[in-house]
Amino acid sequence: MRESQIMFMQYLTGLLIVVFGSFHFLLISVLSPAPDKILYIYNSSTTVHALVGGTLFYANVKAVYTSLAWGSVLELLLTFLVFHVFNGFRTILSEQFPGGRAEKFITYSLLIIALIVFIWGSRTVVVALNGGL
Secondary structure (H helix, E strand, C coil): HHHHHHHHHHHHHHHHHHHHHHHHHHHCCCCCCCCCCCCCCEECCCCCEEECCCCCHHHHHHHHHHHHHHHHHHHHHHHHHHHHHHHHHHHHHHHHHHHHHHHHHHHHHHHHHHHHHHHHHHHHHHHHCCCCC
């Protein structure tokens, strides 16, 4: 794949992170099916964190993360984040250490680490979907 295509994917995943990150924020705040929304207010004058809507209950958090639709959103967000972050690292390191062998080593090393992170994150989403939060 050409570097210009990879950079296009970098920009696209950045945009998709904003979109799906917004969905994630809405999931834990406004769109939460629980009566107690996971929305905090930070008061800078007293440095107090307050939960809007009362106490946060485990059952309500579990209701959010066992939804297949929201699990899919989280899995997509994970996919976009892993690609964007590790491709960004690859780009930075390749510029710092130019050369064929160094770039191949950087690319394959980061690919292996990215796959490990992706598999572990996917495992977490699957466990949450199955009610094992």
